[in-house]
Amino acid sequence: MNNLPNSDAADARSDDWLGDCLEALALRGPVDQPSQLSTLLPVGDIVDRRIALVELIKLDMAMVADIGRFRGIDEYLDVDAAVLSPANVPLDLVMEEIQIRKDLGQTPDASEYQQRYPAFAAMLGPLEQSIAAMTSSSIAGPPPEIDLGESVDDFLILQKLGQGAFAHVYLAQQVSMRRLVALKVSRGKGGESESLAQFDHPNIVRVYDQRQLTDPALHLLYMQFVPGGTLADVVKSARATITDTRRTPQTVASMGGTMLLQSVDEQLLSAAQIVPEDSATRRWLAESPWPQVVAWVGIHLARALHEAHSQQILHRDVKPANVLLTAEGVPKLADFNVSFSESAEQVGKAASLGGSLAYMSPEHLRAIIDRNHADQDQIREPADLYSLGVLLWELWQGRRPFDVKPTTLSWNDAATEQLSARDRPLIPPNSDSIGDAGMRDNQAAQRVLEKTLRRALAIAPEDRFVDGAEMAGRLRLALHPQAATLFDPPDPSLRSWLSKQSPWIMACLVLLIPHGIAGGLNYHYNFYEVMQTPHLKETLRWVSWIVNLTYFPLAAVLAILQTRSMVRAVDGARYDTRIESSDLSGMLDLGHNAAMIGGSLWFSSGLLFPLVFQALSPDFTMIDSLHLFMSSLICGGIAMAYPYFGTAWLATFVFYPLCLRRTMQDADFDARASRMINRGELYRLIAAIIPLLGGALMLSSPSTSRSFMFAAIAAGVFGVLVASFIHHQITEAWSRMGQVLSTKLTTTPA
Template identity: 30%
Template sequence: MSELSARALARFSADWESTLRGDRQEPPLLAGYLPDGRAVRLEVLTDLVRVDMRQRWRRAGLEKRVAEYRREFPEMGTSPAFADLVCEEYLARSRFRPLDVDSFTAEYPEVATEIRRRFTGETPPPPPPVLPEGIETGRRLDDFDLLTDLGGADYSRMFLARQRSMQRLVAVRVEAGADSDTVAQLDHQYIVRVFDQRLIADGSTGKPLRLLYMQYVPGGTAEGVLAQLRREAKAADNGGKPGGRMIHRTAPATNGLPDGGLLLRAIDSAMEAKGESRPSGSPVRTDIAALSWPETVAWVGRRLAEALEYGKRQGVLHHDIRPANVLFTAEGVPKLADFALGPMYWSTEFIGARSASANGAEALRYRSPEALRALLDSAAPSPGPASDIYSLGVVLWEMLTGSLPFDDPEAGTDAVPAMLARRMAGVPAAALDNLPPDTPATLRRVLLECLRPDASRRWQSGGQLAGQLDLCLDPDARDLIDPPAHSLWARLRSWPVPIAVLCVGLPNALASWYNIRINKSLIVDELSASDQYRFEQVALINNLAAFPVAALLLLWLARRPLTVSYRLGRGHEYTPDQLARARADTLLLGERVVWVPFALWLIAGIAWPLALAGAGARLPHTAFAHFFTAQVVCATIALAYPFFLIMVYSVRSLYPQLLARGSVGHEDRRQLAALARRSNFYLAAAASVPLLGVASVTFVSTDELGLVIVPLRILSVGGVLAFVVIYRLSRMLEADLGALVRAIPEAGH
């Protein structure tokens, strides 16, 4: 490429980038960049068409075919690179829909033979572009003095550089070619800030180069963290005697397991290699050092998930999450680099060129099943946000265990089918055995959800994943959401209906015993034999009517909390809307199942005496007062005690399963906080039970007091003891609700 062509191409590419940023309304027109002179004009035109076509086929509605360029510039048909341009069009078009080679070649008969030859497997893919010699430290490129080589590949290298015009240190990536993948410019605390890019021509060779300059992050990458993890694991296997100089330990590992200090040691090692000094008095580093290694991985993953959520809200997916693109600040804060745009990233052309390099081939190991399928099938849909979730899950798994979850063959285009098959089979048992023994069950579950073969069953956004990873940093919350498999609360999940019946039935049975004893002593024993018979008949009829109606009503009100949680534990799937309704109903379960018996007790306190009177029974004038006050005491028992019993069970066993499925947010936090406030009313009701029993004595004459003293004593003593139990349950419920609130991400995650 001549210097004139390189300058024209650099200017044209820069104007295209301006279009992408919104500074221009329409893409630049090729005619304005063509020089005079037939030979030079044809060379420049060919390069401009190549860049323009690639940019257009990355964006819906802007596509343009080679035939259209040829009609605009007839001389294109005589270009030596005409067949190359036609082949690029074929690759771009076949990416979106199946395209028959014979049908396509009919449109370009003059190069049909060449097209068939290239796409029948007889010709290897073209080699990737290579950086020219002399791109090294000490050199000045445009506005940048290259200071330190930070690594890279043949086609791209990263340097620490000084930007002269701004007098600041930046990281500059120098790439061969002027049509590299676009990188999004995003502004987020967990994303490496890309300042801008420049397209230049190398002064010695005239080849086009792209300079992408961005925020300098000195703490190395996740690759360095993995290397540190493997070194320390090897040293532990060798009796704790690693070779070479030891790096300062920020915090000792406990029980022989790595901890957060490992991350800091990896960062310090990377900074020391660049001549940087580690910061002192950093509260972030202090917090990291106190974490276990699984908690450290969750801490890092939560921030990277937030970065993905931000990118998604900006309409940008990453497409290339791997350890090399996870950078760390000096304090240990992770930042995600290289957000890529455009479906061309997944094209056969891209992987054919990049897989020739070690870095490009290694990147395949972190791709989702749908991303690998897109490489094999041009008709496959483009990977969505769940693809990035999968890739992040692979990276976090490798950080946690030191190895990838899949035993892949050597990466490359030929290995893609085998890699896809392994991922579709799910995480193997051998990989699960590699998890550290101190891995929380929550983190294990969250990562396995990330690595589901079916994209629709993974976390659907970075916000969901960030909220779930937050659980791993809160011992109370994570033990509540993911209790040990053989713990009491985990076992109770399998018996929701019997437990609910017991929670509601036992307090009501005790209330019934009290009611029967009081009514028998004060009312029934004072009636004639015929009126006692009428009382029994009315009681039988009322109970036969009330109990089935109450049971059916309670089961209907509790249907969603009791069935959804049970079926979730057996693999049934629900939509986010169904889960949201189930969560809301579960938090209302206690109130729904106590107000029905409460109302029935009060209704019975009025209906029974009226029914007896209507049946002809002659009741004492004090019977109505005795009967109703006893019913009020029983109604209060039925209101207060079952509420805490069933809500502690619901919050500990049922609700966490719903929360673990994600799609939670502000409304769930509000519902939990509202339940915490309302529970105070039921605590007060529990405290009032013995007081109401004592108050009911005021309706009993002195002569009758001896008849009810025993049940009243039992009620008073039992009510006090029951309140102690209920108070403990209320504090337990309050702590659980607080933990669940912490388990839900704040708005904006």
């Protein structure tokens, strides 16, 4: 089993020690002397020390400003000259000082900073635009600690759940409502409450309300209490499990969703909450392999993002720490602090560029690197889906999909390296990762999950999913491996090969070959069994030529016209263009329409042939006319039933899944499935009638034709068996597709 790459280990480590450094300073308050910051720096790597020092300086500057004083960058240059000197001050620190001076009522002069930092002269030119575009740390500082058992406004503090640099989160009882809430206490007032209060979605943490206190000056945001911890805890467990060399792949695979439940239960215990005893969701998680659990988490979060995006709110900081888990393990998206809304009350506000570098999309990183010229309109819905892709890959593999080199000297350099990593190939999934080892039934789920995440991690936003609903639909395939083999067949398979062939050729072959066989059978029977005189045989020859040269070209033209919808739908799937619902309907109706056309042509020829022969030859009797008509009916049945089942099989197993493979959404699925199954019953009945008609014709035929008719009846019976088998396959396929497409039934917790 492979160990975590050094870059991933460093990335994961930075998530911990940097937060610890900032929280230690936030609890301590601004230092008396800048040199005291050196005691908070990590030991060892100069890169880590520089990153930490820059962020500590920002926080200390903000807290000093909160008490009405200004402390500039120059006062911090003696903290550690080897780490930070006048020659290597990063741009983001310069911009932080400018913003703090603005907040203190001063007027920073662009020329002053251009002289102090000539390397940034061009970027510091448009100063006002730079200040508007940047994300400033709050200068409010951390809130005061609240003792357990103390009351604040309408809230009784029960337990401290966590803290950050600028806010504390408590488990509290809202006395007036007699309910438990998560109470976020801070000095400032962000936009999170306005963002979250708009949602009423099962996968978004519900914000109840906010209150602003004046004495003391505190902002209270109270929201739904979610006791199961965060997805970051689960990621740590997954990373430790995958990289534990003492575990065999089989042991890792057998754990599956129990890892998520173990993490949740630990958090429930620490919060003195009860573990649910009778939960269908927890039972499903405990029995499911890890790739399916990851896909299940992704479905919930993709739906949450779709809800946010539908209300013109972008999250912009999707990461494991911002995903809370319920007691049943259901994920809920939280922390919209850096979200951006286009709602009317926020029009004109600058969009936040905040977020976490390790989970940012390429367009988000480019905006971080070049704040002055960043086109913030490019950081749209696909950026959130990209971050979700990184999150799910890390949850699945225990590491992020990028090979990031730990050689950065500042956040700007870190963003540049992260952006460079996005252009490199993704780290291949570890074959020994959770849920893979030897589990044949899980191969389709693994394949679908990897393809889905690779698409979410596409460099260009337009190559990703259109919205969260589309991504959720694609992830649902991983929960249903049998359905996944329909929509995403493995490459060395017949259906995969057929999906790459011309729909024109395949449709025409399936539609016209049965007509040709029926025509040959009909001619053979009539020539040897019905036409008893040389004159009638000769008449049959030239009449057949005339009729065939008329009917078969007409049938071919009509078949081509009917095939246009299938071709448009398949081309749309192959070239990633919009597929109209009418073309999907036309593709699925092709077999039925062709059967109706073919049956009509054979029925009309069955009426026309006897009239022509009676007019041309007085020797042609009514019995001969009846035989001629009956043989046309039998051949018409062949030309109806077998093309239908052939095209229905192609549509069900090849072309419809191909057309739905990208979006996994079809609002009319249930109606289409019902129509396909009902029509299959009709054409199976038609196929069963064929040998019955053959038997009736045999009983009325001369004895010399019995051997021929026996062979025809045997072929008809065989055809009925084949038709029944194909209909059963089609019915099963639509049932499996319904597991992921139907709006009526849901067979899993997702």
